[in-house]
Amino acid sequence: MVCILAFMHRGFVECFWTSLKLGLTSFGGPVAHLGYYREVYVEREKWLSEERYAELVSLTQFLPGPGSSQLGSAISYERGGWLGALGGWIGFTLPSALLMIGFAIGMGSVEELLGLGWLHGLKLAAIAVVAVALFGMQQKLCAGWKEGALALIALIVLMLAPQAWVQPGIIMLGGLVGAVLFHEGAEKSSGRASVEKVRVRGQWWHSVLPAGLVLAALMLIPALFPGNSDVAALGGLMHAGALVFGGGHVVLPLLETSTVDPGLVTKDTFLAGYGAAQAVPGPMFTFCGFLGADMKLFGNAWLGGAVAIVAVFLPGMILLAAGLPVWDRLKHFAWARAGVRGANATVVGVLAAALLAMLIGDSIIGALDVAGVIILVLAIYYKWLPVWAVVLISAVVGGVGG
Numbered sequence: 001m002v003c004i005l006a007f008m009h010r011g012f013v014e015c016f017w018t019s020l021k022l023g024l025t026s027f028g029g030p031v032a033h034l035g036y037y038r039e040v041y042v043e044r045e046k047w048l049s050e051e052r053y054a055e056l057v058s059l060t061q062f063l064p065g066p067g068s069s070q071l072g073s074a075i076s077y078e079r080g081g082w083l084g085a086l087g088g089w090i091g092f093t094l095p096s097a098l099l100m101i102g103f104a105i106g107m108g109s110v111e112e113l114l115g116l117g118w119l120h121g122l123k124l125a126a127i128a129v130v131a132v133a134l135f136g137m138q139q140k141l142c143a144g145w146k147e148g149a150l151a152l153i154a155l156i157v158l159m160l161a162p163q164a165w166v167q168p169g170i171i172m173l174g175g176l177v178g179a180v181l182f183h184e185g186a187e188k189s190s191g192r193a194s195v196e197k198v199r200v201r202g203q204w205w206h207s208v209l210p211a212g213l214v215l216a217a218l219m220l221i222p223a224l225f226p227g228n229s230d231v232a233a234l235g236g237l238m239h240a241g242a243l244v245f246g247g248g249h250v251v252l253p254l255l256e257t258s259t260v261d262p263g264l265v266t267k268d269t270f271l272a273g274y275g276a277a278q279a280v281p282g283p284m285f286t287f288c289g290f291l292g293a294d295m296k297l298f299g300n301a302w303l304g305g306a307v308a309i310v311a312v313f314l315p316g317m318i319l320l321a322a323g324l325p326v327w328d329r330l331k332h333f334a335w336a337r338a339g340v341r342g343a344n345a346t347v348v349g350v351l352a353a354a355l356l357a358m359l360i361g362d363s364i365i366g367a368l369d370v371a372g373v374i375i376l377v378l379a380i381y382y383k384w385l386p387v388w389a390v391v392l393i394s395a396v397v398g399g400v401g402g
Contacts, residue, residue: 011080012087018045019072019091023282025388026092027395028126030284031354033068035126035133037075039380039387043136047079050140054344058175059327061168061350065241065316066285069093073317074324082321089317093309096282097289101305103276104293121398123363125391128376130355135381137348146181147345150174154349159356171346178342179335215242215318230297230304233264234311237288242315255291264295288312372397 018040026036034057041047048056053075060070069089076088142148154170219242222235236258259265273290280286292308293301330336364370376394379385385393 011084015076015080015084016087016091019088023092023095025391027122027281030068032126035129038133041075054347057347058343063319069283070320096280096286099280100286100290101293104290105301118395118399121394125394127358131377132380134351141344142348150345151349154346155352158353174346175339175343179339182338182341237311241312285312
């Protein structure tokens with residue numbers, strides 16, 4: 001009955017359909033997802049402003065869990081409430097979840113099916129998407145020299161110390177510095193400019209207390225069933241989802257500890273699934289669907305994949321449910337708005353560092369790739385083609401050329 005009502009809910013359907021299209025085309029990992037989200041939700045659909053988008057990026061970088069999925073759910077919440085957030089998560093997660101479970105059951109490695117050329121084309125498309133997003137955010141969020149300096153410092157720090165824990169730390173530091181640098185301006189503007197209207201319901205503890213209790217109960221479940229290997233495996237996945245900052249590839253060591261070390265998944269199988277996860281759109285956390293299906297949790301591959309995906313995503317989403325209402329109350333203070341200004345500028349530097357890492361990695365090989373990225377950037381920036389078409393063309397050209 002709940003599912004039927006959810007699907008009848010207009011916000012659920014709208015958020016599900018929009019995020020489903022993103023889930024089918026958002027290749028490149030969590031950094032690239034920021035570019036895809038911005039192009040769809042800010043530029044095309046205009047569900048939220050550039051400033052609000054940067055706020056949500058900052059918030060989801062602070063929280064443990066799957067950063068890009070939390071961001072997509074937060075944006076969908078802005079549009080359709082909690083049912084919209086649920087629809088947004090399901091839509092973005094569903095395509096890659098089905099693919100990863102299918103790979104575990106018997107579809108095999110995507111590289112064997114299609115080769116590596118198309119995957120290279122998708123990497124180039126992801127670089128172009130991130131580059132356009134960076135340019136647009138820089139124009140709106142780094143208009144002054146102070147904001148530009150914060151972005152540049154963040155870029156330098158992250159290039160020198162690329163560890164995952166540094167990223168939320170540098171955003172937090174940018175917010176603290178911004179609270180000092182921009183506090184006077186925020187106080188002056190408080191009487192002239194209204195803060196963007198957001199959903200704020202009840203007291204802050206109405207979200208924090210239930211979320212904390214649910215999260216604590218989830219973490220204790222494995223201890224209640226000490227002899228059950230399926231529950232122990234789910235506990236390991238939940239711990240990984242609750243403890244990792246940065247999402248994406250950062251979760252892999254925790255997953256390996258939870259599945260390979262106890263002998264639930266072989267090392268070769270783990271690496272094969274990781275390879276397949278590189279080639280599917282959507283969140284990297286759906287790799288857990290592959291692991292759950294391979295382990296056949298509760299006696300069935302499809303059921304095991306589904307419950308494994310829920311287990312790894314659920315803690316981060318609970319933390320988002322607790323943190324979003326608290327943040328939406330804090331932002332009404334002048335010092336908080338000043339901090340947001342500093343954090344937003346720092347996010348631009350974080351995105352620039354991610355783009356630079358992509359450029360100096362193994363994604364671009366030779367002059368043809370450089371020319372291809374330039375063409376893709378122009379196509380996205382000037383809206384010659386929708387982003388999904390750019391991604392598709394890149395994959396096809398890469399597959400033919402590879």
